[in-house]
Amino acid sequence: MKEMIKRLSLFPVIAAIAFLLIQVICDLYIPTLTADMVNNGIVKGDTSYIWQLGLIMILISLGGFAAALLNTNISARISYKLGCGLRKDIYRNASQFSNDEFDKIGTSSLITRNTNDVTQVQNLIEMFLKFLILAPLYLIGGVFMAYRLSPSLSTVFIIIVPIVALAAIGISMYANPLYEKIQKTIDRLNLIFREGLNGVKVIRAFGKEKQEFERYEQDNNEYTKTSIRVNAIIGLLMPIMSLIMSLATIAITWIGGKSIDSGNMEIGTMMGVISYSVQIMTGFMLITNVISSIPRGMTSAKRINEVLDMTPSICDAKSSKQTLGQEVFLTFDKVSYCYQGAEKNAIQDISFSVRKGKTLAIIGSTGSGKSTIVNMIPRFYDVGGGKVLLNGTDIRDVAQSTLHDRVSLIPQKSALFFGTIRENMQLGKPAATDEEIWAALETADAAEFVNKLDGGLDGVVEKGGGNFSGGQKQRLCIARAILKNADVYVFDDSFSALDFKTDAKIRMVLKGRLKNAVTVIVAQRISTIMEADKILVLNEGKIAGVGTHDELKQSSEVYREIIASQFEKGEVA
Numbered sequence: 001m002k003e004m005i006k007r008l009s010l011f012p013v014i015a016a017i018a019f020l021l022i023q024v025i026c027d028l029y030i031p032t033l034t035a036d037m038v039n040n041g042i043v044k045g046d047t048s049y050i051w052q053l054g055l056i057m058i059l060i061s062l063g064g065f066a067a068a069l070l071n072t073n074i075s076a077r078i079s080y081k082l083g084c085g086l087r088k089d090i091y092r093n094a095s096q097f098s099n100d101e102f103d104k105i106g107t108s109s110l111i112t113r114n115t116n117d118v119t120q121v122q123n124l125i126e127m128f129l130k131f132l133i134l135a136p137l138y139l140i141g142g143v144f145m146a147y148r149l150s151p152s153l154s155t156v157f158i159i160i161v162p163i164v165a166l167a168a169i170g171i172s173m174y175a176n177p178l179y180e181k182i183q184k185t186i187d188r189l190n191l192i193f194r195e196g197l198n199g200v201k202v203i204r205a206f207g208k209e210k211q212e213f214e215r216y217e218q219d220n221n222e223y224t225k226t227s228i229r230v231n232a233i234i235g236l237l238m239p240i241m242s243l244i245m246s247l248a249t250i251a252i253t254w255i256g257g258k259s260i261d262s263g264n265m266e267i268g269t270m271m272g273v274i275s276y277s278v279q280i281m282t283g284f285m286l287i288t289n290v291i292s293s294i295p296r297g298m299t300s301a302k303r304i305n306e307v308l309d310m311t312p313s314i315c316d317a318k319s320s321k322q323t324l325g326q327e328v329f330l331t332f333d334k335v336s337y338c339y340q341g342a343e344k345n346a347i348q349d350i351s352f353s354v355r356k357g358k359t360l361a362i363i364g365s366t367g368s369g370k371s372t373i374v375n376m377i378p379r380f381y382d383v384g385g386g387k388v389l390l391n392g393t394d395i396r397d398v399a400q401s402t403l404h405d406r407v408s409l410i411p412q413k414s415a416l417f418f419g420t421i422r423e424n425m426q427l428g429k430p431a432a433t434d435e436e437i438w439a440a441l442e443t444a445d446a447a448e449f450v451n452k453l454d455g456g457l458d459g460v461v462e463k464g465g466g467n468f469s470g471g472q473k474q475r476l477c478i479a480r481a482i483l484k485n486a487d488v489y490v491f492d493d494s495f496s497a498l499d500f501k502t503d504a505k506i507r508m509v510l511k512g513r514l515k516n517a518v519t520v521i522v523a524q525r526i527s528t529i530m531e532a533d534k535i536l537v538l539n540e541g542k543i544a545g546v547g548t549h550d551e552l553k554q555s556s557e558v559y560r561e562i563i564a565s566q567f568e569k570g571e572v573a
């Protein structure tokens, strides 16, 4: 929470607290004036004193009202600005994360932290500025003012206030871990809900709706059970406080009544002390209302700090050279990588080199490490051993922005964004003209269907490209990637949704267009890669063969098995 408080601007906080103090002083002064009015005005029948004091009381009440309004306004501004800053920083930090950090925290948890957790912290700060300071001031101020009126009557408060305060602290400490559990369950609920919505078609196709619903229901019940438990504990506070304060009021009336009887106390004094008991009670009520926000807000602050303190494992070295060599070539030199928590390397001792104008193809069974290799090229993961060199320079010695400028990646999963075709294409080259975009679409065999869209380049792309078929999405992604002027073009299984004819047609046009760059193609189909200058055959993360199609047919058993399996399916022409 300290880190959250450090983010607040000093002046508005001081202003909010100052107005709060004015409000409390005004509120606390009223019972003393009431006692004075009863003892010296009403009992003695002094009308002018009653008018005079009445006017002062009205002015003080109005002052307290104005101060409360200003405090509320400033507190809301402070807390909303804090929330805005936190969301911005979480977004900025998370956008620097490498895949390792995303794997560690999880996308769903990041979303919960950026929404729910920020709101909890925001609420706590607002409550803190409005009530959390007010409550102890009412308590301490009320006891102090009551003591000034009657030391004997206020001994009742001196005994009960610490008891109730200790009960509140104890209950809050007990609730703290339960709030942590609640936040984690919300993370899981979000994860299952998100997965369920994204994969709704698969779930239906496999008839797994019931199992998925049960998985969700289990966490949902857990969340409800824990929330009910927390509320039952926190809910104890209010009745306990009410009971104690009622007993206190009875004690004050009894002791006060006896003192008035024996002529040792005036009636106004007892009325004043009872008014202070109401204010002390209000202080406790405020604490009760906000006490649940404290552990919840603190848990959320901890979760937010985890994201803000997380330094991306992949960052620019201080010695980052800003330039790459002029001669275009890509080299992997004995590269190995092991995913976090995995028992063995996903890829092991991978070495190859490809020059400008040449195509390297990577083939292998699922899970053999193809995507892992291509993710190393833009440094989405850093090598565990060995090195990756672009144009002769170790990519870790280059600023990431320079590297990303020179690498164009078409990921396995087509990523299109809500907007227009033009906006999506311009991600590849922000200043691309319509002619350039049409030329790229032509190369990717996408011009024809884009032409038929209402609005052409202004045609709408729905979220995730939902209004296009799998093959159309892949073609749009290819067009976007080749618009970018890069040294390396990486196609990670980007032709899989295309029919054989379109696949061959696009690859032929691409060969001419990308003649000044290195092309890396990952594919499952032999027909997609058989014309490549060099084919890398992967098996369980290791190289099982390197060569051209004809060479591998002779030398690689794994390659022959892949060909045989595809002949059986009739996939190889």
Ligand SMILES: Nc1ncnc2c1ncn2[C@@H]1O[C@H](COP(=O)(O)OP(=O)(O)OP(=O)(O)O)[C@@H](O)[C@H]1O
Pocket: 103, 339, 340, 342, 346, 364, 365, 366, 367, 368, 369, 370, 371, 372, 373
């Ligand atoms: N984020 C990850 N965390 C842990 N292990 C992973 C992760 N991503 C991949 N792996 C593991 O690394 C190995 C290689 O995976 P990779 O995705 O590179 O294979 P692939 O050849 O591209 O597979 P596919 O053809 O199915 O896409 C697999 O055993 C996989 O289970």
